[in-house]
Amino acid sequence: MPQYHGALPPEFWSRPVMADALATCDMAVIVEDIRIARGWSQGELANAVGYSQSWVSRVINGQQSLTIEQVRELADRLGIPLHLLRFASATETRKGAGPTRRRDFGKVIATAAMSLPTACTGSDINEGTAPTLRAITGGQRLLDASSPARDLARGAIAHVELTERALKRAQHTPFAPEIAAGASEAAGFAAWLHTDMGDLGSARSYYQTAIAHARQAGHHLLEVYMLGSLASFEIEADDPELGLTLAAEARRRMGADAHPTAKAWLSCVRSLAYAALGDASACTREIARAEANVVRQENTAPPWPWVFSFDDAKVASHRALAGVRLRNPNDARAAFSEALHGYNAGAKQAALLKVELASAHADSGDVDEAFRLATEALRTGSQFRSERVITRVRRFRRGYNGARARIVNEFDEQLTDVLTGQRGK
Template sequence: MNLANRVLGRATQSDFANDIRAVMSEAAGFAAWLHADMHDIGTSRTYYRLAIDSARQAEHSLLAAYMIGSLAAFEIDADDPMLALDLLAQARRELGEQPPATARAWLCSIEALGHATAYDAPAAVAALREAESAVIASERAAAPPWPWVFPFDDAKLAGYRALVMVRLGRADEAVAAFAESLSSVQPAIKQRGVLMTEIATAKAMSGDYDEAFHLVSNALTVGITYGSERIIQRARRFRRTYGGPMTSSARAFDERLRATLL
């Protein structure tokens, strides 16, 4: 960020100024993600705002929509789905009337998760259907538009569908969608830790309590090993919302969680 800012200071009037501003937006978005991983919520929001402002100054509407969508996903994770849905509507306005199919698929998937977190099942399912249509359309494109690097395909959509079904309390559909997603995509280690907490929730809903605590305990290991406060907080959230019996697995997890916090 500091490097890009210094370069921009020397090149404000050049033909490359907007390219540098786009770089600043990407750097700020990554900084926001890093602070979110440390569960530094306030600083993360600050960097997301900077990422959005820099993208707009770069006159890159697609990048601005991407950063607004990223902030919306962050706010869903922070349990503020209504704010997230407002942000997603703003991202759609940034994109205009004919957005790239990849952008539409991604934003619709986040929107589905927002509606599910707000317990609006019909709206969540409708957003998933729109995302499915956009994924089909995106398959005809030669390559995803920057700032997307990889295609938003069926496997990634299945991952969002799984998260939506967890929020809606549909355990069997969630487990099936997780299996579909993970059979095609091997997430990075931290993302795998996040997903394990979600799969644990689905397993607990279906009554598989020992497997649920096995998964969330593994997620806690990832959080501790890689210093991800975000994953540790998700493990704590799982325990707070768990309403099943006090099994030996639950007691063992409680002991481990207390040791982690102390």
């Protein structure tokens, strides 16, 4: 039903089509959906944003290029949650986006960087500094779905240094907390990239920096996000006890009244730690907590730094991972089927899920399917030069002690080629 006045309800922004449009900054979809929800004609929409009807028509039809400032202006006039926008082309995240699209998007990021005179020249910091810093990080995150981490690392490190310089200039200004939050997000992304590259020492250091800046910003949920991310990192690095300690600190700081997305996500992090420790009862309890939170009515528009709500498919993916670690292959495979049905993962994340699913198939005796999935994951790891994916594939192979079937021998040959540099160059 059209809504002519007042703010649009939170659930409007969390609908799958709108969430995807916000995540890719697809302004054509965003503006048209707002027009329909408001019950406006194109002329009425033009009056609302202060542009001509022909200009608005070109925006809706995807024929009008927008500057970052114009995006911000439309967001302000139409009530679009700016913190959910990620400055990128919608085609960039679609399957098949190639190097030319990535280069074009690189220009958008460069444009964003050029709009940061306050952080680069020492002139006064202003209210646009932090949003622009965060827009750059958001764009880099989108590129991570289609680019090797090693190709992004240098730019991400430079951006961390840029945010650090901006933060120093912002001392004793009212903009310091927001810039500290941007610095935290930039450091957290650098940590993520270094994890993918297998540089665990650097990753850990960047996570610690991200936590420190989140505390400096006074943003409790951001601190929870970074603490939980470090907890997940340590669990994956085979230290589940430390992961639980960090997750417990994150839960303490989060408080009882936190957003359901944060609660569900942190419960899932804890579930994997308990699964790694072999505590099936505690793992099940945490998964149940996550499931209870994702169905809460308030779990609509997620709080920053979460971009998407934590939904049933994401909980199912953690239930599947826990099933693999607890050696419950039937439960794991059923959960994977549920997760993959509703979880739109990027190539590298999908490869990690395939390795785990391969382990579940191997445990149930389906060797051909297990090594088919592991081979697909290995191919993705090689393509993206992802040490994280390749390490998971190697861990899967070390854990297999079954018969030397033909498919196993073929897999070993391909793994040897990757490890000796014969593939993926």
